[in-house]
Amino acid sequence: CGIFGVIGVADAANFVALGLHALQHRGQEAGGIVSHDAEQGFNSARRFGYVRDNFTKASLMETLPGPLAIGHVRYSTAGSKGAVIRDVQPFFGEFAMGGAAIAHNGNITNANALRRELIERGSIFQSSSDSECIIHLMARSFQSNIPERMKDALRRVEGAFSVVAMTRTKLIGVRDPLGVRPLVLGKIGDGWALSSETCALDIIGAEYVREIKPGEMVVINASGIESYRPFEPVEPRFCIFEHVYFSRPDSIIGDRSVYETRRQIGVELAREAPVDADLVCPVPDSGTPAAIGFSQESGIPYAMGIIRNQYMGRTFIEPTEQIRNMGVRLKLNVNRALIKGKRVILVDDSVVRGTTSIKIKQMILDAGAAEVHFRIASPPTAWPCFYGVDTPERGKLLAANMSEEEMREFIGVDSIKFISLDGLYRAVGEATGRNAKCPQYCDACFSGEYPVRPADMIAKGFEL
Ligand code: 5GP
Ligand code: SF4
Ligand code: MG
Structure with a gap:
């Protein structure tokens, strides 16, 4: 909110x-x-x-x-x-x-x-x-x-x-x-x-x-x-996901430009998970700054392979599954002329249920792409957030139930790689990465380490 x-x-x-x-x-x-x-x-x-x-x-x-x-x-x-x-x-x-x-x-x-x-x-x-x-x-x-x-x-x-x-x-x-x-x-x-x-x-x-x-x-x-x-x-323990997705890229958090952090996430991703390809395309808008960073670091050209209809809101934030499913198509469309025959790296901010990734992969393949590689600007979301970001229950989180290779298969792409937790910390300005003894941020949705015990959820049977 x-x-x-x-x-x-x-x-x-x-x-x-x-x-x-x-x-x-x-x-x-x-x-x-x-x-x-x-x-x-x-x-x-x-x-x-x-x-x-x-x-x-x-x-x-x-x-x-x-x-x-x-x-x-x-x-x-x-x-x-x-x-x-x-x-x-x-x-x-x-x-x-x-x-x-x-x-x-x-x-x-x-x-x-x-x-x-x-x-x-x-x-x-x-x-x-x-x-x-x-x-x-x-x-x-x-x-x-x-x-x-x-x-x-x-x-x-x-x-x-x-x-x-x-x-x-x-x-x-x-x-x-x-x-x-x-x-x-x-x-x-x-x-x-x-x-x-x-x-x-x-x-x-x-x-x-x-x-x-x-x-x-x-x-x-x-x-x-x-x-x-x-x-x-x-x-x-500030929410690290504000840097990745939630805040606007033109905002300043802790004296850091959110845009610059996201671009840096892309740079880190290109170092951690390079891949030979023809184009780097963001899943707009949330993947855009990281795609720019990925392109700059890898030298692979940046291009708008997916065009966003500006009159649609954020799909994730639509509260019912049905609207969300439709939402992806109402919001995003492939730039066919550009994609045909190309090996494409798609950069998105996160994979939660996997709904977005599967639909986008299908659209890109239908447009004739030769290869599809996902690069994700956050680590695998394997735990629900109880602090104000609406992630679904654990059972619906792709990364809670699948390994990276299983996710690759399930989504149906040539490769999928997520930024490491340390890489993400470096991108937000922590030169030595995550301090495992006393993490500098809340990262519970990635690590499962909840800085505040989620008492109501535990009472309902949630297991840490
Ligand atoms: P999925 O389709 O995998 O369930 O959701 C991932 C997509 O939802 C990403 O494209 C991301 O940009 C978007 N998204 C919107 N709001 C949120 C949010 O609050 N949390 C997460 N993790 N992703 C969100
Ligand atoms: Fe942010 Fe923590 Fe919630 Fe993840 S679990 S979205 S890092 S507050
Ligand atoms: Mg998105």
Whole structure:
């Protein structure tokens, strides 16, 4: 999901709409905005579909006045699958001290347990979302101001959370102690912005100030910004998959350009898994920077062998299998004239179920390619993510059930190679690779080493 907030500008909701539009790649099912205005109090609007189709309408934006607003773009991971408007964030709750609204990116790994406990104690849930627990925990806290209540609440929460919240007068940003999901701070005029990624600061003309640090909480109001450290400090474990796929290539993470990291992944891949061929083609758009790097390092020409229909979204993020299956063909088509008779290297960011790879292989062979070689910009995805990226259960993950050679056969290509975990770490800037004793990132979907015990899943029978 994507989260965004702004304080200290006229008509803050318009800025939030723009920010959410720039974060649309992080969630395309639905979006929501809550604003606060001195006269009208809190207002909220939650809609299915793209930001640009909803939050551009003057009639809607007029209902969201005020100098303070937050927003969320959603793709469902936890909670009910598919579309229910009550699960669309931000969540708003009125309670002692005026209430608050929150937008959450990540996944709370003990949400089921918390929810059960809260319901037993009388909380009335409005949604099936794990994120709603935070509002109820805040409402039940005995602290005398909302930032303190938020600290109370988040100390009970396990898992991955980047949160943008607002009270009547304050904008609040928090990252979990491991800093699994991103959150950055920007300055716009006399005001401030919080965003999942820097690309959304660019769109509103805000200046990128810094990242919110893992375990940090910032509270921003008219008189400035205060920083707190509500949690026990631990070694951070940022999601390495944000570098590979999730973030936009024009964003900056930890002083590194995401584009440059992805290009470097391609360079590493070309060194680790060279192959003689005529063309390097990306599976657009997610494979593009890595394909450029692969081509530069190998000297094999880069070409657009697959053309993407720009009017389709991300296929993976469509929540049902049926839509996803169709999605590949609706979105991608082979550039036949280019491919015929050629030995083609296809570069993609990841293989999850294998659906995409099989369809693309078939399209490329139908177009007359002589050979097809897959090069994948992430290690084999063999474990589900419980921290906010929607990977399917283990049984559906190709790499959980097959060796590399079995995957090659199953997909039906001449070769398939994945970047090594160490190669990936080098590409994100860790010169000596992965520190096995204390990995610098979360890489659980590749390694099976979960930095936070997924308590709810274990209770449901998941085996580590
Ligand atoms: P598959 O078709 O193998 O199930 O999925 C892999 C494709 O889904 C890749 O092309 C990748 O770009 C795309 N994708 C989109 N969202 C995600 C995500 O959240 N996780 C992963 N691993 N791949 C994703
Ligand atoms: Fe990121 Fe994978 Fe960790 Fe999930 S399990 S947070 S996708 S690295
Ligand atoms: Mg893709």
